[in-house]
Amino acid sequence: xEQQGFSSxxxxxxxxxxxxxxxxxxxxxxxxxxNRVSLWVRGLAEKGFFRGVKTWKKTKIPxxxxxxxxxxxxxxxxxxxxxxxxx
Numbered sequence: 420x421e422q423q424g425f426s427s428x429x430x431x432x433x434x435x436x437x438x439x440x441x442x443x444x445x446x447x448x449x450x451x452x453x454n455r456v457s458l459w460v461r462g463l464a465e466k467g468f469f470r471g472v473k474t475w476k477k478t479k480i481p482x483x484x485x486x487x488x489x490x491x492x493x494x495x496x497x498x499x500x501x502x503x504x505x506x
Contacts, residue, residue, distance in 0.1 A: 436487060438488055443485070444456045445482060458476070459477075459497030461477050481497070
């Protein structure tokens with residue numbers, strides 16, 4: 420399993436209202452008390468043997484989400500940061 424790391428906080432402007440957007444993440448609480456960050460997985464979703472979808476040996480990248488402080492618009496990205504490429 421290949422999984423990329425997390426990043427530092429970045430600010431940008433909202434494409435809808437031009438308000439200030441702040442970086443954060445969507446919390447994935449589907450595994451009960453084990454909260455996780457949502458991940459983007461390369462490839463098509465394939466049904467798993469027991470349940471869910473197969474993710475073994477697939478590239479996984481944490482999803483970063485920006486939220487506008489003015490209008491609440493959300494914009495998500497799954498990107499490998501420059502500092503993570505050097506690892």
